Amino acid sequence: MSRSKLGRVMGLGLVALLWSPWLAACQAPLPEQSPPPGTSVSSRPADSKKVILTTFTVLADMAQNVAGDKAVVESLTKPGTQIHTYEPTPSDIIRAQQADLILDNGLGLERWAQKFYGNLQGVPHITISQGVEIIPLTEGAYANQPNPHAWMSPQNALIYVENIRQALVNIDPNHARTYNQNATAYSEKIKAVDQQLRAVFEQLPPQQRTLVTCEGAFSYLTRDYGLQELYLWAVNSDQNGTPQQVRQVVDAVRAKQVPVVFCESTVSDKSQRQVAQETNSQFGGIFYVDSLTDANGPAPTYLDLLTTNLKTIQQGFQLPIQPPGAKP
Structure with missing residues (x-):
């Protein structure tokens, strides 16, 4: 086992201590949880599929369309979940620690993300709204901050897809051709809906x-x-x-x-x-x-x-x- 992989495994034991605001409320120790088959970074073969975790379901579907069958894509949140007010759990941290890459929306959508990432070790994350022409909120508690719902524009979705493509190619260059082809085909479908x-x-x-x-x-x-x-x-x-x-x-x-x-x-x-x-x-x-x-x-x-x-x-x-x- 490499030093970096060993460090990530050891980091799992520290997750519960680092995430004190939630664990303080727990009356019993967390049950042992095994990651899904094939998703443990420390035990996966070198040629196994990359595991991509996204913060919510829309991004997971976009990423899956680009990844095709060359990577495993999962959403941190389930269908129907309200992403703005979501509160990650210690088990979410364990899932995230097993990922090779995390994709988030940014623009203030995941207001819990900074704290969440602070409890991970060695897991890269990419904000896929980079490059979007931001529209600020004009009222409410978050006035003058970015409106986070950029994916609701198909034209912005094309920017998301390109950012996902680049991210997957960077972490998995052996399958770059597939990612490039999938991104092109998926973008054409988005353009048709536009x-x-x-x-x-x-x-x-x-x-x-x-x-x-x-x-x-x-x-x-x-x-x-x-x-x-x-x-x-x-x-x-x-x-x-x-x-x-x-x-x-x-x-x-x-x-x-x-x-x-x-x-x-x-x-x-x-x-x-x-x-x-x-x-x-x-x-x-x-x-x-x-x-x-x-x-x-x-x-x-x-x-x-x-x-x-x-x-x-x-x-x-x-x-x-x-x-x-x-x-x-």
């Missing part, structure tokens, strides 16, 4: 081009397609659905005569339904943003997330399901 979105939004009358959501997660998307954005709260870690937030959106929806409002899957839609009721607008349904669904849900992949949201927009605004110029 064109679908553009065709749909072009059907909206200018006076209706306002997207009303619960969280301000669509700033990058609305910028790219020439829409206005209106939301109840800026990020899900803010106060959600206060009377003042509801009143402001009610007044704006009335003034703009917006016909439909939406919410997201990881938060309660109660406040937005109240907006719809008070303004006589329609509640158009649920968007997927911070998490994918499981395999049986409507958004098990990132591309499904985009196209499911697209269909929700079409139905909410009562637009033709088949946009002009789209292939049947």
